[in-house]
Structures are given as C-alpha cells and as structure tokens.
Amino acid sequence: MSSEGNKPSRLENTSHILYDSGSSSYTTYSNTVRIPIVGPDxxxxxxxxxxxxxxxxxxxxxxxxxxxxxxxxxxxxxxxxxxxxxxxxxxxxxxxxxxxxxxxxxxxxxxxxxxxxxxxxxxxxxxxxxxxxxxxxxxxxxxxxxxxxxxxxxxxxxxxxxxxxxxxxVAKADEAVPFAKLTVDPAKAAPGDRLSYKLIVGNQGHAAAMVTLLSFLPKGLLYVPNSLTINGNWMSGGVPGNAGIPLGLIEPGESVTVAWEVVVPGVTIVSPGQWIDNRAILKASCRDPSCAERVSEEFHSNKTVVELCFPVITAKLKAKPEVSFPDGYVNFTLQLANAGNRAAICGSDKLLRGPISLVPESLTVDGEGKQATVSDNRIVFGELAPSGVMRILFQGIISPLVTTRTLRGHIDVQYEYLLHDQVHKEAVSTNPYTIAIMHDDE
CATH class of the missing domain: 2.60.40.740 (Immunoglobulin-like)
Structure with a gap:
C-alpha cells in the first residue's frame, strides 16, 4: 500500500523454453502477459x-x-x-x-x-x-x-x-518544570491502620514556580487531623479546604516535602483485596510578571496503591434439640467462615454462659478432638484460612436448678491476625439460639 522508490504500474511476465535437438540448442519464447497493478499507494x-x-x-x-x-x-x-x-x-x-x-x-x-x-x-x-x-x-x-x-x-x-x-x-526548559513523587507506607493495610504518605515536589526547570497542592487524600479513607506537615512544619486543622494548600515558591533544583496520614475505615466500609490508589494533583504558575498571561498548569504525581488485607469472619450457630429439660444435654454446631484474604486464629473466651455448662472433652474441631475444661480461660479453635470453613461441635448440659422456661444466648468468637508484625484483634457474635425448657410439673 506504500511506495518505496519508483513503483511499476503493471506486472509483465514472459516464459521461455530451452530444448536441444540433435547437436543444436534452441530457445522458444511465449507471448508477454501484462497485468495492471490496481490499488492505492x-x-x-x-x-x-x-x-x-x-x-x-x-x-x-x-x-x-x-x-x-x-x-x-x-x-x-x-x-x-x-x-x-x-x-x-x-x-x-x-x-x-x-x-x-x-x-x-x-x-x-x-x-x-x-x-x-x-x-x-x-x-x-x-x-x-x-x-x-x-x-x-x-x-x-x-x-x-x-x-x-x-x-x-x-x-x-x-x-x-x-x-x-x-x-x-530534549532541551532544558527556560521555565519551571515541576514534578511530584508520591510514596506510601505500608503497601498492605487492614481496617484501623494508619497510612503515611510523603510527597516530594521539586523543580527541574530554570525558573521559579509558585506551586499549590490541590488534591492529595485517597478516596474513602479518613484524614488524621493535624497530621499534615510541610518541610517538617505542622499544619494544624482538619481536612484542608477546596482552595488547596500553597507550597510557596520553588526555585530551580529545590524541593518541598509534604507528609500526612490517613486511617483505613472499618470492615463495613472497605473490603479485603480492595486496592486504595492515590495521586496528588498540583498546579504551578510563573512568578515573573512577563509571563502573567500564562495560565497555571496542572500536573500530577505518580499513583500509589495500597492493598487491604484482613479476614472477614462470620459465625453461625445451631442448637439441638430446641426443647429440653433441666439436667438435659444440648448439641451445638458452630460454623466459622472466612470471606477475607488473610488467615486468622479463631477462639472463644467462653462458649457457654448462664445455666448451660460445657461438657468436658465434648469439643471437636473439624473432626479433631480438642480437650477443654471448665477452668479454661480461652479455647483456641485454630487457624482459619481465606475462603476456609471450620466446624466446631460441642455439648452443653443444662443446670438441674434452672427455673426459667426459655434459655436464650449466643457465642462470642474472638479472632486475631498478624500484619506487619502487628497483631490485630477482632470479635464477631453468632446468631442467637433459643431452647424451651420443660419442667416436671408441666
């Protein structure tokens, strides 16, 4: 479709045959075929x-x-x-x-x-x-x-x-050439963690520039009041206004360091595996009166990304039978599931309370027996991996002195996980259970 040099307008082809007859050699030529070349060039x-x-x-x-x-x-x-x-x-x-x-x-x-x-x-x-x-x-x-x-x-x-x-x-500019480099620590976080951002704003050009920081907070995260510093100097107050933050005049070869902190909100707002990205937006304008007509130019930093890593534990409880009597036994099935992307160690400070006591040595986790005594301060079920499910079976015995006609309760499950050498502790409650109590006089 493109031409290089002189492209012919048609193709020409002629065939010939070489043959011998006796001691003589002969050549015979065909007619010439001419095919026009049709197409764009x-x-x-x-x-x-x-x-x-x-x-x-x-x-x-x-x-x-x-x-x-x-x-x-x-x-x-x-x-x-x-x-x-x-x-x-x-x-x-x-x-x-x-x-x-x-x-x-x-x-x-x-x-x-x-x-x-x-x-x-x-x-x-x-x-x-x-x-x-x-x-x-x-x-x-x-x-x-x-x-x-x-x-x-x-x-x-x-x-x-x-x-x-x-x-x-590429030549040196006779004007300001601002740049912005953004970093964040840590690169993985959980709800409640603080993220520390640092923005270096510099000038690679040959003229000074007035720089204003327009936007720097990641969407959905909570700004830590009074955490903003410019070259180490604290800027008191809450979230900065829409007018932006003046960074002052940045001379060629100089830079300004801006730092701030945000907090990752709770599990009801963020999700495991979610990526929190952030990019600072700034504008630069010329100081020299000779360039007063020049419109301020907006420029951006690089983008940073933080991955949210934490478990999401749910707990479901079943109690059978639903009707019992004093000194009777109740079979409990506790099912834990992890919808997050981080493993967690799960357990409970106390499985049963009130007039129902745990039957010693009745507790099993995924078919493996775990001994538990009444004096235990905490029962550890084990580690629950992401997308994993854990079934805990145990028995309770109703006190022979119970006088109520209905027993109601739930189980509190505690879990903890490690991220950046920091132990995070959370808790979740099961659905409530109800057991009707039949007495001898009924």
Missing part, C-alpha cells in the same frame, strides 16, 4: 520546524498524505506518541480547517482518499512538564495510516503505512 511525509523538544513548549508538526496509486482507499491517521508526550487539545487542522475535539491518539478519519489526492494535517505535541525525559535524550515519533479498500472481486484489503520518524533532542 499511500505515502506519508512528516515534518517539523522545531530543532529541539522543550518541556511545556508546543512542537508544531505537519503531515502530508498522498495517494499515488490508482485506487481510492479509506484512511485513518494516527500518531504514535512516545512516553512523556501529549497532544495539544484543539491544535489539529486538516487542509486549513480546524478540527476541535479530535485526537490523533484515537484516530483522525480522513474518509476516502482518491488517486492523486493530497491531504495536509497540522497539529501540535508537547513534552509534558515533569516528564521523565532527561535533557540530552531524544524523543522520537512517527505517523501511522490505517488503510482499507475493496478489491474488484469484493475482498476487503487492510494494512498500515508509516511515515518517516522525527527525533528531537
């Missing part, structure tokens, strides 16, 4: 007058697309953006007509390009402020045209055509 040429890429300064590009073939084709034009570069919104012009809202990254539809037709497209790219491209390196990009047409027999033909590649050296 798309050519892309990319140009720029810029000699270097300066962060924050738009770079103008021009592209000329020609169809040097003899067949029309539909063409969609793309720009292969290198890392750190972005389109300047509203800068695309096709054949002198501005195209607002069009993005070459998503593709500029040129429609049908007829044989001999030429399309001119102009646009601007910009090397982002605070990008990771270092001075002295080169930033390169090229255009791509997605071409499609239907052959004479109705077959759809598709292909890609690429332009020449333009490389520009």
């Amino acid at each position: 798309i050519e892309l040429e990319k140009k720029t007058d810029a000699r270097e890429a300066v962060p924050g300064k738009p770079i103008p590009y021009r592209v000329i697309l020609r169809n040097k073939g003899n067949y029309a084709a539909k063409v969609v034009l793309y720009d292969e953006l290198p890392k750190g570069m972005a389109f300047v919104p509203g800068s695309i012009v096709k054949d002198g007509v501005p195209l607002p809202g069009v993005d070459l990254d998503e593709g500029l539809k040129l429609g049908t390009v007829d044989p001999g037709e030429k399309v001119k497209v102009a646009f601007q790219l910009v090397l982002k402020l605070g990008s990771e491209e270092d001075c002295g390196k080169k930033v390169c990009n090229r255009m791509k045209a997605s071409v499609s047409f239907y052959s004479s027999n109705g077959r759809k033909v598709k292909g890609n055509v690429f332009s020449n590649t333009i490389c520009l050296p």
